[in-house]
Amino acid sequence: MQKMKLVVVGNGMAGMRVVEELLKISPDLYDITVFGDEPYPNYNRIMLSPVLANEQTINDIILNTREWYAENNITLYTSARINKIDRKNRLVIAEDGTTAEYDRLLLATGSKPFMLPITGANLDGVIGYRDIKDTDEMIATAKTHQHAVVIGGGLLGLEAANGLKIQGMDVTVIHRNEWLLERQLDKTAGKMLQKSLETKGLKFQLNQNTKEITGKNGRVSNVHFADGTDLPADLVVMAVGIRPNFALAESAGIYCNKGIVVNDTMQTYDPRVYAVGECVAHRGISYGLVAPLFEMAKVCANHLANFGIGLYKGSVTSTKLKVTGVDLFSAGDFRSGAEAGDEEREEIVLHDAVGGVYKKLVIKDDKIIGSVLYGDTADGAWYFQMLRDNKPIHEIRDSLMFGQDSLGNTGHQGNDKAAAMTNEMEVCGCNGVCKGTIVKAIQDQGLFTIDDVKKQTKAGSSCGSCVGLVEQILASTLGGGYAPPSTSKAICGCSDLNHEQVREEIRSKKYLNIPDAIKGMTWRTPNGCATCRPALNYYLLSTWPHEAVDDPQSRFINERVHANIQKDGTYSVIPRMYGGVTTPDQLRKIADVADKYAVPMVKVTGGQRIDLLGVKKEDLVDMWKDLDMPSGYAYAKGIRTVKTCVGSEFCRFGTQDSTGLGIKIEKAFDHMWAPHKVKFAVSGCPRNCAESGIKDVGIIGVDSGWELYVGGNGGIKTEVAQFLCKVKTAEEVLEYSGAFIQIYREEARYLDRTVHWIERVGLDYVKKRVIEDTEGRKAAYERLLYALQGAVNPWAERVQNREKHKEFETITV
């Protein structure tokens, strides 16, 4: 079958991002032809500032090499400006006469610098700041000339000024407003920034309007201002804004209004023609930052691939200034109540003028609507995430200003500020990746997302404790190009659906096995991948207990063989000891088994039971038979242990029978699968010897009953469990904790621990479901008991039905 023809006009970041996304999801659908009017393949325009500042070279910022176009069978025309679209014959025509036919046309013509309409703007030496050519000209001029004037104190203007200063020029920035970056900063932060840039040697004239530019022999020599003064100038950079470049589309009769008008699928008024990037006007807005372009590109590629899902609904943007040594971050609407004429706005401000730190959060209706950070931007990405997600903040309001506090985790020596780290310092302790490696990968390979960095460097891809740090490094390396991942991201590369959508589909369409689910939800892969299959299997089982088919091949090895795989391929065996209580008989049996199978190590675990390590796979079933004890599920995304202290039966301080309750809970919830591992603890008094404060459900006995705590975690990041409620009887403990766990089982994403789930939905929500809604609580508890009905000990089942479990036998030839 003949392929359709896709022509892309514009070889920049937006257009090529669409092509990359398209190749990922539907590589064989189109013959692709790309026209670009610059002589280079696609490069990273946002990295032009580091090039000007001598921090990178042009070669460093090329995103797609000519080889890449060749490998993907893309026909590339460079230095080829399209000046006509013949929509009737579906043809584009370049200046040099080259033509190309299309079935689909993608316009990604970008924007152009706005040049002030003043006398002298056309003199030599008066330029905008947009592309490699402009950058080269600035570097060349700096070698032979001295005076530079930058008109415009916005992001681009300041980056140009900083670069020209580093190139050795004497630079003055002319700005119309009272302070710099007025669209990104409030006055306080703007003045702090100015002071810091002045120490770098930059000069500023604020509240100043440019009137005229004069020259000698056709080249600029002076800039004149409205107040009658003037400055000598060998180079003038106009950085007063950009304008969408839509002349081509307009000349072809495609509807434009300050940009090429597109709908939420990035389609123009001509259904065969799509447009993305800075050239479009979407819901009346044109974006000049890279993050929205990528969001548009994803949607556009999806529709070009005929998948027809995904809508672009506009972006909230954030900015960072890429000037080394200056940290600022801004997002949303940061105007105070008085400035915006809005009495409902509140502000939280931290200002250390001497230390050079300023932070302002603007809050309305319990949500962050804007933020300005200067000097310490480590939490920028975190605030921005909450802003985008409209997250209520009252639960964390008192500590909000002090940051996420999430990075003092184990494994990276307490380093929690990416900016303060040297290139040699280790970021990812699991995979041994240092900061320099990550920064280099981001720059050289043009990475924009956490997932890209994980894939290319492995940093953050194992235990995940350093992801926050990696995110900071990404944000500070990319500046304005950084787009925090959406919290509702796709389940994996096999589908565009997120976890919640997958769960809803399984519920509403009643899928009962993986092949039906994958087919029904139009997965891109024939049988998923190692990421989505375990998640799907869990979602099917938890949504349709007793009906859905468990697929052992979609489970991780540990759950498939009910033992924990070790680094040498042997397994560990941990029998259940309910509540951590054992007997001389059990101990003798364990000792005999350890002898018989020459178990290399016998170890007491942190969960109050005994681990037999180094067991061969073919010995597992025999060993289980000899042990004749139930599986401890020490390998499961499911109920692990219920840790207990001695309690009132022996302890002189004990107020409640914690051991008895622990055993009762462990028996009641035995065999339970969950999104991740689930640990309980029961302490008999507030001395809390069972460490209830760091468990998914921690229970503490007090004289008048039991206190329930939820969402604790002793792992990668220590999380103290939060108080849920106090109840009187052991039966109530079972009902409340069971309902809590069941709602977590039904609503959390696969691999969310309880703490992650609570972080997302909020403790208020959990309280509403478990405490306030009595009927709902009882029903949830009933659903859990129903799901666990008839569950069998998996070890005994394998002992009884060896024939069905050939997996444990090794074939010898």
Added chain:
Amino acid sequence: MSNWVKVAPFEEIPRLGARVVRTKNKDESELEIGVFRLEDDRIFAINNKCPHKAGPLSQGIVYGDKVACPMHSWKISLIDGKADEPDVGETACFNTKVEDGFVYLELKA
């Protein structure tokens, strides 16, 4: 010289799963081979050692024509034994055939 050995009845290799075959190299050292069955019932065999840290590939999750190593999730192609980018490495492949309902494996002579 070809050296085909009978391994197991075809049905005893689970679909989207694998079985371990233990045999000996010429020098009597032990060799483990993972024999995999894809969703479309094609059978592939590779050395049961991940090129990364020798994880037993036969114990991984099988999808498409790949297996994810159970140790650190390297993705290894069952067709040519090569690791997916950005990882670099390769494990040995063995020829297989199915005749009269039995799976055969070609060992190096």
